[in-house]
Amino acid sequence: MRSLVSVRQRFTNMGRRPLLGxxxxxxxxxxxxxxxxxxxxxxxxxxxxxxxDDARSHETTAGALKTFEAQLGATLNDYAAWDDATQYVYAxxxxxxxxxxxxxxxxxxxxxxxAVVADVDGNAVMAYRxxxxxxxxxxxxxxxxxxxxFDLAKASENKGMPQATGFIETESGIAATGVAxxxxxxxxxxxxxxxxxxxxxxxxxxxxxxxxxxxxxxxxGLTLAPSVADPRNFVPIRDPSGKILAKLxxxxxxxxxxxxxxVQPTVFMAIGLVGLLFVVLLAIGALAARRMKADEAAAVxxxxxxxxxxxxNRSGLFxxxxxxxxxxxxxxxxxxxxxxxxxxxxxxxxxxxxxxGDQLIRGVAAGLSYLTPQGASVARVGGDEFAxxxxxxxIDEQAVELVEALLDFFSEPLTIGARVATVGxxxxxxxxxxxxxxxxxxxxxxxxxxxxxxxxxxxxxMCYEPGMxxxxxxxxxxxxxxxxxxxxxxxxxxFQPLVSASNREIVAVEALVRWNRPGHGAVSPDVxxxxxxxxxLIEPLGLYVLRRACEEAHHWPAGVNIAVNISPGQFRNPAFxxxxxxxxxxxxxxxxxxxxxxTEGYLIQNPERARQAIDRLKALGLRVALDDFGAGFASxxxxxxxxxxxxxxxxxLVLALDESSRARDMLQATVALARSLDIPVTAEGIERxxxxxxxxxxxxxxxxxxxxxxxxxAEAINAIFAGTDGAGAGGRSAA
Numbered sequence: 001m002r003s004l005v006s007v008r009q010r011f012t013n014m015g016r017r018p019l020l021g022x023x024x025x026x027x028x029x030x031x032x033x034x035x036x037x038x039x040x041x042x043x044x045x046x047x048x049x050x051x052x053d054d055a056r057s058h059e060t061t062a063g064a065l066k067t068f069e070a071q072l073g074a075t076l077n078d079y080a081a082w083d084d085a086t087q088y089v090y091a092x093x094x095x096x097x098x099x100x101x102x103x104x105x106x107x108x109x110x111x112x113x114x115a116v117v118a119d120v121d122g123n124a125v126m127a128y129r130x131x132x133x134x135x136x137x138x139x140x141x142x143x144x145x146x147x148x149x150f151d152l153a154k155a156s157e158n159k160g161m162p163q164a165t166g167f168i169e170t171e172s173g174i175a176a177t178g179v180a181x182x183x184x185x186x187x188x189x190x191x192x193x194x195x196x197x198x199x200x201x202x203x204x205x206x207x208x209x210x211x212x213x214x215x216x217x218x219x220x221g222l223t224l225a226p227s228v229a230d231p232r233n234f235v236p237i238r239d240p241s242g243k244i245l246a247k248l249x250x251x252x253x254x255x256x257x258x259x260x261x262x263v264q265p266t267v268f269m270a271i272g273l274v275g276l277l278f279v280v281l282l283a284i285g286a287l288a289a290r291r292m293k294a295d296e297a298a299a300v301x302x303x304x305x306x307x308x309x310x311x312x313n314r315s316g317l318f319x320x321x322x323x324x325x326x327x328x329x330x331x332x333x334x335x336x337x338x339x340x341x342x343x344x345x346x347x348x349x350x351x352x353x354x355x356x357g358d359q360l361i362r363g364v365a366a367g368l369s370y371l372t373p374q375g376a377s378v379a380r381v382g383g384d385e386f387a388x389x390x391x392x393x394x395i396d397e398q399a400v401e402l403v404e405a406l407l408d409f410f411s412e413p414l415t416i417g418a419r420v421a422t423v424g425x426x427x428x429x430x431x432x433x434x435x436x437x438x439x440x441x442x443x444x445x446x447x448x449x450x451x452x453x454x455x456x457x458x459x460x461x462m463c464y465e466p467g468m469x470x471x472x473x474x475x476x477x478x479x480x481x482x483x484x485x486x487x488x489x490x491x492x493x494x495f496q497p498l499v500s501a502s503n504r505e506i507v508a509v510e511a512l513v514r515w516n517r518p519g520h521g522a523v524s525p526d527v528x529x530x531x532x533x534x535x536x537l538i539e540p541l542g543l544y545v546l547r548r549a550c551e552e553a554h555h556w557p558a559g560v561n562i563a564v565n566i567s568p569g570q571f572r573n574p575a576f577x578x579x580x581x582x583x584x585x586x587x588x589x590x591x592x593x594x595x596x597x598x599t600e601g602y603l604i605q606n607p608e609r610a611r612q613a614i615d616r617l618k619a620l621g622l623r624v625a626l627d628d629f630g631a632g633f634a635s636x637x638x639x640x641x642x643x644x645x646x647x648x649x650x651x652x653l654v655l656a657l658d659e660s661s662r663a664r665d666m667l668q669a670t671v672a673l674a675r676s677l678d679i680p681v682t683a684e685g686i687e688r689x690x691x692x693x694x695x696x697x698x699x700x701x702x703x704x705x706x707x708x709x710x711x712x713x714a715e716a717i718n719a720i721f722a723g724t725d726g727a728g729a730g731g732r733s734a735a
Contacts, residue, residue, distance in 0.1 A: 038267055042260055049256030054233055057219055061235045061248050064217045069183035072176040073165040080180035080199045086189065089117060089182045089197050095126060102199070103128030110209075114175070114202035117182070120194055122150055129172070138200075141171050145198070145284070146179070148240040153179040153198065160187060163318055166240040168202070174224065174237055174246050175202040188273070205237075210248070221251030249320040306380040308358055309365035317387050320478070321439035324377075324391040328435030329506045334395040338388040338402065340368075340444035343424035343458040345384040350572065351609055352419055359416045360423070370398060373403045374420065387446070395431055403427060403461045427451040427461035448472055455530065479535055482528050486540050491515050493548040494711035497720070498563065498682060498704045501696040508561040508595070510704065511549035512711045513541065529567075538569040543579055548714075550587035552592070555718045563595045565627065570580070571598060572609075577616035584620065591621030595646060599628050606728045607641065614642050639677055647674045649700070651685020657694060664694060671699040 079085065079102070088101075090092035102115040106128050116138055117126040127134035134141065145168040152164035162181035167174060182197050183189040189196070203209075205224060214222035224246055225231055231249035239245055304316030312320065324335045342364065361380070368378050368386055376390035392398045410425045428450025432442050444462040452471070453462040458733040485491050491513055498508040515523045532538040542565075549562050571578050584591050598619060614624050623645035630650040639647065649670060656663035674681045683695040686705030693705060709720075 032596045035268070039264070042263065042267065046256030046260035049259065050254050052250065053255050054252055057250055058231060058235060060217045061213075061219055061222070061250060064213045064219070065235060065237065065248060067177045068203070068205065068209075068213065069165055069167065072112065072178050072201060073163065076165070076178040076180045076199065076201045077161075077163060079201070080182050081185050083185050085182050085199070086184050088193060089125075089199075090195070098126045099128070099387065101368050102126065103133070104131060110200040112203045114170070114172075114200070114204075116200035117149075118198050118200060119197045120198075122147065122198075125197065132714075136171075140166040142168055142177065142200075142202075143170065145169070145239045145241065150198065151178040152240070153181060157181060157193075164240075167205075167237050167245055168239055170202060170204070173204050173206060175204040177202045181235070187280075205246075214250075215247075219250050220253055221249075223249050246300060267348075309380045310363055310501065311369070312377060312379045314379065314381040317377065317381055317389065318439050318443070319485065320377040320379075320444060321389050323631070324389060325432055325435040325437075325439055325442075328391055328432065332434050333391050333393045335435060335437075335442065336390050336392055336395050336399055336402075337430050337432075337442050338399075338406075338444045338461075339381075339428040339430075339443070339450040340386040340388070340406070340425045341450055341454060342384040342386075343426055343454070344421075345423055347423045347433030347572070347609075348423065352416075352421070356416055356419060356421070360414060360421055363416065364423075365413050368406075371409060372402070381478065385450075387443075395433075399429055399431075403429070407459070407461070422624060424459040426450055426458050428453055428464065429461055430617060455534070458634050475531065478517075478523075478528065479531055479537075480529060482515070483535075483537060485515060485517070486537060486544060490518075491541070491544060493552075493714065495547055495549075495552070495714060495717040496557040496704065496711040497709045497717065498702050499708045501692070501700050501703050504708070506560060508563050509549075509553075509556065509717060510563040510597075511545050512565075513545050514711070531568055536569070538567045539573060539576075542566055542570045543583065546580065546594075547583050551591040552714045552718070553589055553593065554587075555714075556721050558590075558593075560721070561593045561595055562589075563597055563625070566596045566598050568599075573615055577613065577620065580617065580622070581620050584622075592623070594622040595625050596622060597625045597627040597648060600626065611642055618643075618644055618645075629674075639679060644679055646682060646702075647679050648682045649695075651705075654683055654685045654691055654695065654705075657691060664698070666696070668698045670730050675699055 011287055045295070084097075088097035091097075098117055102117065103109075103126060106113050106115050107130060114129045114134075115127075116124050116134075118124050118138065122139065122176050124134075124138040127138050129141075131149060139146065143180050145166070149164045149166055149168070153162055156162045158162065162183065163178060164180075165176065165178035168177040169175075170177075178201050180199050181189065182199050184703070207224070210222055210224050212716070215220070225234065225248075227236075227244045227246055229247060229249070233252055234247040234249040236244045237246045237248060304312055304319060306313040321335065321337070327333070338527050345357065345360065348360055361384070364386065365380060368388065372388050373390060376388055379387045380391070381387050385421040388402065390398070406425060406427060410423060413420045413422045428446045428448065430442050430445035430449060437445075445468075448468050449462045449464040452468055456462065492515070494512045494514050495509045496512060497506045498510060499505060500507050513525060513529075515525075517523045517527055529538070532541050546564050553560070553562050566576075573579075580596075583589075584594070617624055624642075625646035625648055626639065626642075626644045627648045628650040629647050632654045650666070653663070653667055653670065657667065671681050678704070681700045682702040682704060683700040686692050686695065686703050686707045688707060691705075692703055692707060
């Protein structure tokens with residue numbers, strides 16, 4: 001019996017040992033696997049750290065090289081764009097000055113060690129190196145690459161910066177070299193090109209300067225290696241033609257490997273503490289949960305913020321508004337909301353590109369954040385739309401203060417890098433007294449008031465009024481009907497004659513659009529033209545009028561010209577000139593008979609693009625006139641810069657003849673100004689014979705107004721020409 005029990009215990013112990021061994025083996029395998037994974041991960045981290053450090057060193061070295069060249073370029077520009085240099089270098093007796101100010105400066109200078117003054121053919125007038133005159137030919141000292149820089153500097157003379165820099169291999173080594181035209185500080189130089197002289201500076205990259213770069217930019221082991229060398233880490237130094245002259249090389253510090261060796265014993269020790277494995281796992285789990293919670297909060301914040309401006313977005317605005325409204329209901333305060341739309345932002349984008357537009361958005365966002373009181377929410381809710389929301393107990397006073405500050409801010413030009421942009425803002429204001437207006441309704445009201453401010457002339461603010469809802473609905477219906485009228489061709493084009501001031505014969509006809517809205521009657525152009533401007537309908541509307549005018553012109557005498565108004569909306573379209581050319585070609589109209597009349601609004605916003613558009617239109621053979629002169633800000637500069645073929649005096653100057661004796665003097669001066677620039681003048685809005693006589697005596701060659709005929713249907717104007725054979729209106733009314 002005892003032996004049987006003994007055998008059973010032996011088998012039981014034999015079973016427990018393999019089980020324990022298996023558990024220990026499994027645990028050992030887990031330890032080995034974990035150790036391998038940890039060491040592998042550390043090795044990967046070390047390798048990545050080494051790569052990051054090498055990449056940083058590469059970027060730093062490349063930046064140091066560019067800075068070295070840029071410093072020479074800046075020094076060269078200071079010395080070349082110098083009024084005194086222009087005076088003495090081009091003077092016959094200026095050698096002593098050149099030696100004193102250029103040659104002697106090469107002694108122990110960190111800025112440049114070679115200075116050469118050369119003529120337009122590259123021949124040296126003065127050449128110094130390290131304070132001593134250079135004995136050999138300059139071309140041999142610098143090599144052929146100097147000629148490349150010379151040609152680049154010449155080619156840049158018409159671009160405002162006649163200068164070129166680059167690295168060149170000289171007889172003394174590798175040098176950052178620059179060539180610049182010697183000119184006035186303002187950039188002007190009145191001498192002919194064959195008398196131009198150029199300043200050449202060289203700054204050699206010797207061992208001392210390489211060591212200075214290494215210390216300045218914290219790059220260990222930085223050396224100047226020959227071009228044939230094959231170092232592991234380097235930045236090539238290339239001449240202007242792309243040839244590698246040398247290499248800036250450095251020794252890799254391998255911070256990852258050093259860190260790996262330092263932490264490796266600690267890792268083994270940590271892994272040996274197997275008993276703490278589960279504690280570590282629990283700690284990691286807790287950290288992961290905490291990190292997930294933080295990531296979730298960050299994701300929510302990111303979803304409510306605009307990445308470009310850093311402000312809250314539309315979603316964040318609604319969230320903030322709802323919180324403010326809830327708080328206002330509790331403490332009986334008010335919530336104020338300002339909705340802003342930038343005026344002129346599209347023109348900045350079109351003129352300078354979206355990169356500049358993005359910088360403008362960031363600048364505006366920074367300005368709004370600075371101007372708004374603490375606790376306010378500033379949001380970017382669209383492309384160029386912003387909103388400011390705040391909770392306040394003095395809503396009227398704070399609204400006035402904030403609007404005045406915003407309008408003052410937008411009244412000043414904004415500097416964007418090297419550019420200056422002028423934008424305005426149309427501001428809509430709405431409020432939620434004691435939180436009784438919901439966030440969605442508050443935004444709708446502010447948005448509606450903002451659009452009302454834009455319609456009223458931009459650059460101003462409007463407060464929400466209940467009547468705006470009815471106005472918006474009426475406007476929307478008007479827009480829909482106008483769109484349908486354009487698509488169906490239901491608009492009518494009327495024609496008003498323009499007569500010669502000397503004999504009253506009809507010399508031109510202006511096309512004017514008219515709309516008889518079904519169920520409502522005639523709609524004034526002053527009503528539907530602004531709607532077409534803001535909704536993009538102005539382009540098809542304007543092209544429709546031009547086409548109808550060209551078609552009717554075939555019924556008129558050959559000497560009668562066509563005048564058609566164009567809007568800034570059409571003018572901003574890069575394809576407008578092509579569209580006009582297509583209509584001229586399809587209708588077979590002589591382009592020289594067409595005069596497009598434009599106001600100065602777009603000229604002020606974007607003069608460069610306006611001049612290009614005018615040049616394209618005039619290249620088609622038609623003429624361009626400046627309309628409504630005297631009603632806005634048009635100046636002599638616009639008349640001279642844009643080369644207008646005709647100027648139309650605004651009717652306000654004609655009406656002023658009845659108000660004061662000085663009006664006639666002003667009118668005479670205006671006409672004399674245009675005539676001095678060889679620009680013929682048309683006066684419009686003439687209703688009496690005495691007005692016509694005065695304008696004729698003042699020098700106007702064409703007259704327009706009810707005295708000579710009101711806008712009339714095509715059939716009526718055609719009948720006039722058919723009855724008189726183009727001989728003239730003879731003062732007859734065509735109304």
